[in-house]
Every structure is written in C-alpha cells, then in structure tokens.
Amino acid sequence: xxxxxRKSYCAxxxxxxxxxxxxxxxxxxxxxKSDQPVNYTVLWLSExxxxxxxxxxxxxxxxxxxxTFHYDDQGKLKEKNYYEPDGSLSxxxxxxxxxxxxxxxxxxxxxxxxxDARKLNVFNDQGFLYKTRELNxxxxxxxxRIARFNDDGxxxxxxxxxxxxxxxxxxxxxxxxxxxPEEKVIAVGLRGEPIREKYxxxxxxxxxTIREFRGNKVKSLIKYRYFAQxxxxxxxxxxxxxxxxxxxxxxxxSAQLYVQKASFPGGDKALKNYLNAHVKYPDEETKQGxxxxxxxxxxxxxxxxxxxxxxxxxxxxxxxxxxxxxxPEWVPARETDGKTVDSEVIVPVPFLK
Numbered sequence: 001x002x003x004x005x006r007k008s009y010c011a012x013x014x015x016x017x018x019x020x021x022x023x024x025x026x027x028x029x030x031x032x033k034s035d036q037p038v039n040y041t042v043l044w045l046s047e048x049x050x051x052x053x054x055x056x057x058x059x060x061x062x063x064x065x066x067x068t069f070h071y072d073d074q075g076k077l078k079e080k081n082y083y084e085p086d087g088s089l090s091x092x093x094x095x096x097x098x099x100x101x102x103x104x105x106x107x108x109x110x111x112x113x114x115x116d117a118r119k120l121n122v123f124n125d126q127g128f129l130y131k132t133r134e135l136n137x138x139x140x141x142x143x144x145r146i147a148r149f150n151d152d153g154x155x156x157x158x159x160x161x162x163x164x165x166x167x168x169x170x171x172x173x174x175x176x177x178x179x180x181p182e183e184k185v186i187a188v189g190l191r192g193e194p195i196r197e198k199y200x201x202x203x204x205x206x207x208x209t210i211r212e213f214r215g216n217k218v219k220s221l222i223k224y225r226y227f228a229q230x231x232x233x234x235x236x237x238x239x240x241x242x243x244x245x246x247x248x249x250x251x252x253x254s255a256q257l258y259v260q261k262a263s264f265p266g267g268d269k270a271l272k273n274y275l276n277a278h279v280k281y282p283d284e285e286t287k288q289g290x291x292x293x294x295x296x297x298x299x300x301x302x303x304x305x306x307x308x309x310x311x312x313x314x315x316x317x318x319x320x321x322x323x324x325x326x327x328p329e330w331v332p333a334r335e336t337d338g339k340t341v342d343s344e345v346i347v348p349v350p351f352l353k
Contacts, residue, residue, distance in 0.1 A: 003102065003103075003129075004152075004153060005154065009049070009206075010048060010049030010050055011049065012049070012204055012205050012206055013045060013049030013206070013226075014047065014048055014049040015204070016204055016206070016226065016228070017228040017229075018045060018049065018206075018226045018227065018228060019044070019045050019047075019227060019228055019229070019231050020042070020043060020044055020045060020226075020227040020231030020232075020234075020235075021042070021043040021045065021224060021225065021226055021227070022040060022041075022042050022043075022224075022225045022227070022234075023040065023041040023042075023043075023222050023223070023224055023225075024037040024039075024040055024222070024223045024225070025037055025038050025039050025040070025041075025220060025221070025222050025223075026038065026220065026221045026222075026223065027219075027220055028218060028220075028221075029218055029221065031221075032221050032223065036059070037059060038059055038220075039056065039057060039058055039059060039064075040056070040057040040061065040240070041054065041055070041056050041057075042054070042055045042056075042057065042235070042240060044231075048075065050069070050071065050075065050077075051069050052068070052069055053066060053067065053068050053069070053243055054066060054067045054069075055067075055240075055243050057240060057241065061238065061239055061240045061241060062085075062241050063085045063240075063241040063243065064085060065082065065083065065084060065085065065090070066082075066083050066085075066243050067080055067081065067082050067083070068080070068081045068083070074101070076095070076097055076101060077095055078094065078095055079092060079093065079094050079095070080092060080093045080095075085241075088111070089111045090111055091108060091109060091110055091111055091116065092108070092109050093106055093107065093108050093109075094106070094107050094109070095107075096289070096290040096292070096310070096348055097290075097348055098272055098275070098290070098348055098350050099264075099268050099271040099272040099275060099347065099348060100127075100268050100269060100271075100272040101268070102121070102123055102127070102129075103121055104120065104121055104289075104290050104348065104350045104352075105118065105119065105120055105121070105289050105290045105350075106118065106119040106121075107119075107289075114137075115137045116137060117134060117135065117136060117137065117142075118134070118135045118139075118289065119132055119133065119134050119135075120132065120133045120135070120288055120289065120352055122352055126149075126153070127153070128147070128149050128153045129147060130146065130147050130148075130149070131144060131145065131146050131147070132144060132145040133288075135288070139286060139287060139288070140163070141163040142162075142163055143160060143161065143162060143163065143168070144160075144161055144163070145158055145159065145160050145161075146158070146159050146161070150175070152179065154173070154175060154179065155173060156172065156173050156174075156175075157170070157171070157172050157173070158170065158171040158173075159171075168188070168189065169186060169187060169188045169189070170186070170187050171184055171185070171186050171187075172184070172185045178205065180199070180201050180205055181199050182198070182199055183196060183197065183198055183199065184196070184197040184199075185197075193214055193215065195212060195213070195214060195219075196212070196213040197210055197211070197212050197213075198210070198211045198213065206224070206226060207224050208223075208224055209221060209222065209223055209224065210222040260331075260333060260334040261333050261343065262297035262330050262331065262332055262333040262343045262345050263330060263331045264327070264330055264331075265328060265329075265330070265331060271347070274327070275323070275349060275350070278323055278326075279319075279323065279349060279350065279351060280319075281351055281352065281353060282315060282319070284315075285313065285315055285316060285351075287312045287313040287315075287316060287351075288312070288351055288352055288353055289312045289350075289351065289352075290310070290312075290348045290349065290350050290351075291308065291310065291311055291312050291316055291317055291320040291348070291349045291350075291351065292308070292309040292310035292346050292347070292348050292349075293306060293307070293308060293309060293320050293321060293324050293346070293347050293349060294306075294307050294308075294309040294344060294345070294346045295307070295324055295344070295345055295347075296342055296343070296344055296345075297330045297332055297333065297342070297343055297344075297345050298332065298342050299332050299339075299340040299341050299342055300329075300332065300340070301329035301330050301331060301332050302329055303324065303325070303327060303329070303330065306321055306324050306325060308320070308321065309346050312351065316351050319351075320349040320351075323349060324347065324349075330345070
C-alpha cells in the first residue's frame with residue numbers, strides 16, 4: 001500500500017468511526033463456518049484511522065506479541081516498538097522522512113539498542129516509491145525491492161531480489177474498477193507454486209475477507225471485523241488478554257504551536273526540489289541515509305545555530321551543514337498576533353546512491 005492508498009484507507013476508517021479492527025485467520029472455509037480461528041490480530045486506531053497498537057493472539061485469545069506506534073505532531077509515524085507478551089521490548093524501528101514527508105529511511109534496532117538493519121526508499125520523478133534497499137549493520141546491501149506502477153501510482157508488480165541479483169520473490173497486484181486491490185499473485189523462487197490472494201471489500205471500500213489459494217484450494221482466510229464505540233467492550237466480553245502498554249506511551253509528541261511555522265520560500269515542495277538540486281553524493285562515500293540538521297530561523301528569516309541532529313558520517317554531516325548555510329533566508333514563524341518570532345527547525349537531508 002503506497003502513501004496515497006494508506007491515506008485513503010485511513011480516511012475511510014475515520015468516516016465510519018472505526019476505532020478497532022479484529023482480523024481472524026482461519027485454516028479453511030470449514031473453520032470460517034464453524035468460527036474456529038487459528039489466530040487473531042487486533043488493531044487499536046486513533047480518531048484519524050491511524051494504528052496505535054497491534055496485538056497478536058493465539059486461538060485461546062492469549063497474547064503472543066504486540067506493537068505500539070508513535071507519531072510526531074504532523075501525524076507522521078516516527079517509531080514502532082515490538083514487545084513480548086510480558087511487556088519486554090523485542091526490537092524497534094525508527095523512521096525518517098524527506099522535506100515533502102515521504103518515508104526515506106527505516107532503521108531497526110535490537111532490544112539493547114544495537115543497529116540491526118536499515119531500509120532506504122528511492123522515489124522516481126513522479127514521486128512513486130520504486131526501489132527499497134535493505135542493508136545490514138555494516139551498511140552492506142542484502143536485498144532490494146523494485147516496483148512498477150499504474151497511472152495513479154498504485155504498485156502492480158513488485159520483485160524482491162538478493163544483493164547478488166537473483167529474484168527471491170515477486171508480487172503481481174490487480175485492482176478493480178474502483179481502484180481497490182482485487183488479487184495478488186505471489187511467486188517465491190523459480191519452482192515454488194504461486195500463492196493467490198483474493199480480496200473482498202464491503203460497501204465502504206474496507207477489506208472484508210482475504211482468501212489465500214494454492215492452486216484452486218483455499219489454504220487460509222482472514223476475516224476483518226470493524227468496531228466503533230463497542231470495541232473495548234467486545235474485547236472484554238471475549239476475554240482477549242489485555243495489552244500492558246497504555247495509550248499514554250503512543251500519543252503524538254507535543255510541539256510549540258504557531259499560526260504559521262517557519263518555512264522554506266515556496267513551501268515543502270520547493271525545499272525538496274532545492275535539496276534534490278544541491279545534494280551531491282560523493283563517490284568515495286559508503287554510508288547512506290538521512291542527515292537531520294537542526295537550526296534556528298530568526299524573526300527576520302536568517303538561519304543561525306546550525307547543528308547536526310542526527311548524523312550518518314563526518315563527510316555527509318559536513319555536506320549537510322554547508323548546504324543549510326548556503327540556503328536563502330526562510331519565511332519566519334508567526335504567532336497569533338502576527339508577530340514574527342525565532343523558531344527551531346529540523347530539516348532532513350537525504351543522501352542516497
């Protein structure tokens with residue numbers, strides 16, 4: 001699901017007042033008819049339709065693992081934490097975006113904070129995500145994904161390849177007349193039997209059922225149920241084990257509010273274009289990713305107090321600082337009375353091969 005599809009789906013959930021989803025997986029049509037799931041996945045949603053928590057349960061509704069989602073003040077996902085049932089952290093992901101809000105880098109860490117892996121997203125000139133590189137802790141390429149799109153940017157063919165070049169799997173996605181996913185065909189390796197997933201949607205365009213086929217035989221089914229105000233009471237009545245982490249840990253970060261935040265002349269799109277035109281990746285550099293530069297925009301628009309908020313390497317950090325120093329003056333932040341004021345800004349500077 002691309003950015004536009006996720007936004008559209010969240011809007012549908014919000015419009016229907018959905019605050020929770022229960023996905024029940026069945027091993028066969030017979031299991032569905034007798035309502036005997038092999039596992040459950042439960043999602044808690046915010047008012048805007050974004051996931052707050054996801055928990056997985058066995059057939060007896062005993063939790064096996066869960067995740068929490070953390071957002072910034074603009075609603076962008078900044079961190080996901082993965083937990084064991086007892087509340088101990090298993091691992092986590094942090095996310096970094098470009099100036100236009102596109103996800104550029106995802107970093108995985110172990111429970112003790114050690115770097116485990118990184119994913120780098122590359123977008124084409126139309127703004128579609130067409131390549132994802134997966135790197136190990138030594139920044140060596142392990143896998144990469146390549147996507148092809150239809151005219152509206154929906155992915156229609158995705159291949160996963162090993163760093164050595166051979167194809168590990170491929171996905172072919174078909175959409176119906178309303179632009180909703182209708183079928184996905186997944187081929188693993190060269191000899192494996194393809195897996196077909198068939199999607200059914202309700203009248204609101206929300207997924208109702210996913211059936212997985214091997215050949216003509218149904219191998220598994222996932223049934224979606226959507227809840228509004230009755231969600232928590234349904235979980236209690238059906239004895240789902242309670243998630244230990246409270247929602248206070250997943251609320252959006254607070255931020256100082258202005259009537260108008262400081263901005264690059266022309267806005268975020270102009271800032272992205274400026275960075276794309278001026279960022280030059282050095283041939284001798286091996287590191288990749290997003291350098292975050294923090295600086296102060298004075299009430300007169302001048303840039304001061306530049307520092308690296310999140311660095312990658314000495315070379316790339318230095319290049320990012322110089323790039324910010326050479327920027328034109330910004331449009332300063334304004335308070336409610338219209339007065340221009342000093343404010344802090346963090347700008348992501350992507351460096352991708």
